[in-house]
Amino acid sequence: MQKILRYYGHNRYDALSLKGVEKMFDYIRKDPEQFITIFTVLSALLLNLLGFSDEDVRKKKLRIILLSYTIIFMLVLSAGENVTFFMFLLNVSLFLFGGLIYSANMDQDLEKELNLLQFFIYNSSAWFLLVQNYVILIETIVLFILIPIVRAFNFNSFMTKVILSVFSLIACFIQYFSVIKDYFDLKSFSVVLKELNKNREVTLNMEHPKPDNSNLNILKNNQKKLLSFVLYCEDKNFFESKSNTISFVDLKMKWEKPSIFKDKITLDIESKKRKYFRGYSTIEQQLIRQFSMAPYSYRYTIRRKLFNDWVYTPLFCKAICNRKSRVYGKKKKRIARKELMWNLKYIFLIQYFTIILKTPSNLKELIEEMSKQSRVSVEVYEKMYTIFKDSDEVNYYIEQIEENASRKFNFY
Incomplete structure (x- = not known):
């Protein structure tokens, strides 16, 4: 020795x-x-x-x-x-x-x-x-x-x-x-885009923009309120930056932004353990992994987190914006490439609401689906919504949803 x-x-x-x-x-x-x-x-x-x-x-x-x-x-x-x-x-x-x-x-x-x-x-x-x-x-x-x-x-x-x-x-x-014996495999960007566009609620139009903006007013008022609750619980900073992954800035904002649930709701030990051990994923990451991975690939947690969440998802989003920006002509191409990300986030939010959460028609259905996804109990989500519905956060997130739905550079 x-x-x-x-x-x-x-x-x-x-x-x-x-x-x-x-x-x-x-x-x-x-x-x-x-x-x-x-x-x-x-x-x-x-x-x-x-x-x-x-x-x-x-x-x-x-x-x-x-x-x-x-x-x-x-x-x-x-x-x-x-x-x-x-x-x-x-x-x-x-x-x-x-x-x-x-x-x-x-x-x-x-x-x-x-x-x-x-x-x-x-x-x-x-x-x-x-x-x-x-x-x-x-x-x-x-x-x-x-x-x-x-x-x-x-x-x-x-x-x-x-x-x-x-x-x-x-x-x-x-x-x-x-x-x-490995099952881990990936699907091409085009396959994922095709799967996303099977959703009849909202599609990604990669051709010239439609003048009528037919996808603009697809949400009902009660759905906007439900979506605002989803944003607050799943990804508070979703519309704060163009990033498609969690960053140190996001963690800092999440830490500094006061929670309306502080000192009002205490998670039971099992809910807290499951919530934090499952790891944090953005709305885009949760949505895209549904289609980008081959069957049985989800079990490979480390590779899924490292590649699918941190490499595949952001580059997939960039590729979509880059292609769509071409329809706006050479003069507007550069700015379109940057600004399209905001509307893409809005469309992904609707896709998440309809695909992952299965288009809940009321609060009860929404909370049941969110509980399945996050493993936080239904009772806890019900308490959270009771506090959330009367807060200023509701209008704040509804304004964000409407603003990004009506962007000049869009996928309609």
């Missing part, structure tokens, strides 16, 4: 500073032929990645996993203790060029409305999670920690490579069989 601590004590700065980088380049200078071999193998991997575009997706994933670990075994056998540097390059390569594979999907159409950086982030992140390449990333980190430990026990070069190879083999089995 003292040897391990001594190793980390002398070398922790080398690994995390310019000296660590210099050490890697010294290795390259001492054995350039080996580096050229490794570089050639990595290049072959990238060429193979680009050649898999017409193959069945699941077979493509499995072949790339096997190819990736073949590279890792070659790196372990050739580079030995210096393998982590080349595995880092492998991780970067898989992330960058994995996006090229996913972007070659013929179903992509609306995604092309994103700018280059957004398009790259979307495709690379999607492929990274679908193939579960985070297993290789975790393996790289573990090897970075494991190698000094192995070295501290004075194993010879052969035994070191055997240990690293065995560990890599275990990681290979984990990733390969995880992908085989």
Whole structure:
């Protein structure tokens, strides 16, 4: 143990500073032929990645996993203790060029409305999670920690490579069989838009705006009051910013904005536990995930939260606004791209009300559906509404709803 601590004590700065980088380049200078071999193998991997575009997706994933670990075994056998540097390059390569594979999907159409950086982030992140390449990333980190430990026990070069190879083999089995039994999958932007437009209450018109604004006055007065209650309970800051995800600014606003329920309603322990352990999701995130994920994908909480809520949802909204902005002409395109988000939020709110909450016709039906979604008891929601209905918040949120329903740049 003292040897391990001594190793980390002398070398922790080398690994995390310019000296660590210099050490890697010294290795390259001492054995350039080996580096050229490794570089050639990595290049072959990238060429193979680009050649898999017409193959069945699941077979493509499995072949790339096997190819990736073949590279890792070659790196372990050739580079030995210096393998982590080349595995880092492998991780970067898989992330960058994995996006090229996913972007070659013929179903992509609306995604092309994103700018280059957004398009790259979307495709690379999607492929990274679908193939579960985070297993290789975790393996790289573990090897970075494991190698000094192995070295501290004075194993010879052969035994070191055997240990690293065995560990890599275990990681290979984990990733390969995880992908085989994986249900996590995504649908294209166009498919989600098509599903949203099946809702007869309100549709997203992507063509030239209709002069009659037929979707403008679809809400009855009692529905506006119910919607204002939904906004207050589900997403107080929904119309405060163009963001489609929860941000630190939203959390700050939520914390600073006084609650009309403070000291008047106390959640029972079970309701409070379920409310906060389920996590926070915006109205857009809750709506879009209903259509963007393949069957049984919802069970993968971490990937769903990281990708679907934080990458897919905001980029889907941007793509819709970018495409719709084209119908307003070159002069108004830039401002339309920004302003359309407000009306899109309004339409998503109506979609949420009709799809997620199943178009409740009265307060009782609304509270029952909200209770199912949030797991807060019906009794608590009833107490909340008793206080809410006589507050100034009702008119405040109704004004927000009406303002964003009548935007100049809209999807009507």
